[in-house]
Amino acid sequence: MSGASETRSPKPGALNGFEETVKDFWVSRPRRPYAGRKVAGVAAGIGQRYGIDPVVVRIALVVATIFGGFGLTFYLLAWLFLPGESDEVSGFEGLIGRGRSSVSPAFAIVLMILAVVFAAGAFAGSWFDGGGLIGFALIATALYLLHRSRGHENRPLPVTPRPSSTPFTGNGAFTMTDTAEAKSPAQGWDPLAADPAGWDLPDAPPEPPPAPSAPAHHAPGRRPRSKVGSATFGLAVLTAGGGVLANLNGASWFSAQHIVGLVLGVVGIGLVTGAFARGGRGLIGLAVPLAIAGMVLTTTPFQDFDFRGGIGDITESPRTTAEVQPVYQHAAGDIDLDLTKVAAGAPYTTTVTNGAGDTKIIVPQTADVTYDCSTAAGDARCFGRSTDGISQPALTGTDYGTDGPGGQQITLHVTTTAGSVEVRRG
Structure with missing residues (x-):
C-alpha cells in the first residue's frame, strides 16, 4: 500500500454507525477561519469544511432564526465549541483549561449565557408546535448528513501546542537541551588535546557602550489592543x-424597539470613541445585527411586544365575577381562560394580553359578549x-349566543403579538 492510502482518513460509510459519525465529527469539526468571516467565521468554517458556499449556510441560519429562533442559538454554540483557525481548542475547552483559545474565558461565559437565553426562547413552544425544536432537528440532520457524505474531505490539520521550553540547537550535527551535561576543562576535558597552559588566545574585545534605550514599538501589522470595545460591550x-427591568416594572416606554435603539446608541458612541482611540472595530459586528433588529421591530407588528407577565402557561377557571381579573397579561406562553363556570351576576370586563403564544377563551352559551380580538402575527x-x-x-362585534339578547354581559379585549387567538362558547 502507498503512504497516501495509509494516512488518508476513512470516509464514514454504511459500516459506521451514528455514534462513530458523531465522534468523528467532533474530532474533525470545522475551524473558524480568519479569512472570509463576517462575524465569528462559523458559516465560513462550515462551508470550507464540507465544500459548500458559506452564503448558503448564512441563509439557512437566518431562516432558522426567523422561523423558530434556533439559528441564532446554533451560531452562539458554534462560536463557543468550534476552535479558531490557529487555536488549539475551542472557547469552551479553553475555559476549562484544556488548551489555548483566542476566545477569552470571560467572553466564553458571555456566549454560554446568551446561548442559554436564546435557547430558552427558541424552545418556549410545546413539543409539536415549537419552531425551535424543528430548527434544531433540521440543522442537526443537515450536519450529520454532510459529515456522512463529505466528512473525509478537507479535514483540518491539528494545531501543534506551544512548547513549554525551546531546546538549544548547536551547529546541526547534534542537539543540546537544558538537561545535557558537559564536562568543563577543570574536569579533564580538552577538545584540542593540548595543554591549556600553552594556549595563546587573543584578549576579549572590550564591551561596547550600552545603546540608548529606544521607545517600545508594537509588532508590525498589529495594533495595540484597546479597551474601548470591551467597555462598550459591557x-x-x-x-x-x-431596559428590560424597567419594562417589567411598568415603564411601558422601554419597549423592544426602544431598548434596541438605546443599545445601538451605546454601540455608536463606542464606535466614534474607537475611531479616535484606534480600537473598537469589532463593535461593527454588533452594530449591524442591532440595526437590522431595530429596523424589523419598527416596521413589523412585533414592535408592541411587552416583556411583562412572565413566561409559561396560564390556566384560569374563575367561578364568580369577583374572581375574574381585570387584566390577564403574559410575555410568552399559552393562556387558557374558561369563563363558563362564572355564576351569573353583574356585567364584567377583562383584558387578555399575550406577547407570544396561543390564547383561548371559552364563554357561556347564553352570555352576551362584546369583543375585540386581534393578533399581530397569526x-x-x-x-x-x-x-x-x-x-x-x-x-x-357583539355575539348574543343561542338564546338571543338578555344573558350575562361580558366584554372581552384580547390581543396577541405573535400566536393564535380563539374565543368560542363552551
Missing part, C-alpha cells in the same frame, strides 16, 4: 438589562369569524 449589556377566530396573517384588522 455598557451595552447593562443598558439592555436595565390567526384569530372569534365566534365563527376569523383572520390569518400579519397586521390584520381586529375582529369586533
